[in-house]
Amino acid sequence: MTEKLSDAALDTIFRTARSYNGYTDQPVADSDLHAIWDLMRWGPTSANQMPARLIWVVSDEAKQKLADCTSAQNAPKILKAPVSVIIGMDTEFHEYLPELFPHTDAKAWFDGNAELRAVSAMRNSTLQGAYFIIAARALGLDTGPMSGFDNGKVDAAFFSETPSVRSNFISTLGYGDPSSIYERLPRPDFAKFNTIA
Template structure:
């Protein structure tokens, strides 16, 4: 697969895609969430570590457990969205490496260096969260990633007694395009990039 994808696909994923804060009254099925994961799981991670773990919060009772950790307008956004994904990382992701990366035993890189292990888990779960966003867009869903919440509270409520830690959250749904905010500007190539 070496050809450029269709212009319409590029628009849906990037140039015409928008962050949604308002949603159509339309649920997201479990099948769609499974399809989303089946797409996102193919994105690359360091030594195929795949440290991300996701909780798809759909029920009203589970949403209510999330509210105390949210800041400001994020409470209403989570209330109104059909699903909120908690993108977390497994601190002990390296335990899966014999299966995911059988070429050689990479576990000592992480078990012998806690900072490197943390950096790898956080960085690669962030990548996987981005893959989730683009997989959602590919399936026609809108997204709103956010970091305005108390990670420690989310971890206490959803991950107590586990090796999981929250990274960021992302609401998912079928966006209401009639309520989009004006699109924010982006930095120019020359402001961001250097070719050396």
């Protein structure tokens, strides 16, 4: 049985963690990006599909290219963040299943079924995006996940050489500036949105 995490760890990952709109000047090292991936890759996906494809936006040129694809509200966040991450989804993830799920012919489940692949890629890359957020928080970093961008523009700018990959969502990454967060928004208690059947 897995040992329960401490309250301090649960606070770091969930209860006191926040989505940040700005960051301090403390840099994020390439080794931090590798460390995030090395944690998030262990999160479960259906049949170990792992359809997420991440682009870690660190150069000024890449930040500007990404900012040009986003809303006026989000562009400055991307330009100022140490790193932004595009969480993409590969609709041809099934090509890797012989390696990632080798004990059965899982690739055959998806061959010739683009609709099923699209649904599975969206669902499981979103899961992986959540694992990205949790991994970053567990390693002492902060995130600012966002919509508010043009998927078509992002795909053309960053995934033109891999047409089976499309953008899902974006997140900034760094060491959060406490002055950039809003007042804590409400979270409903169990009874409001849950049913035990």
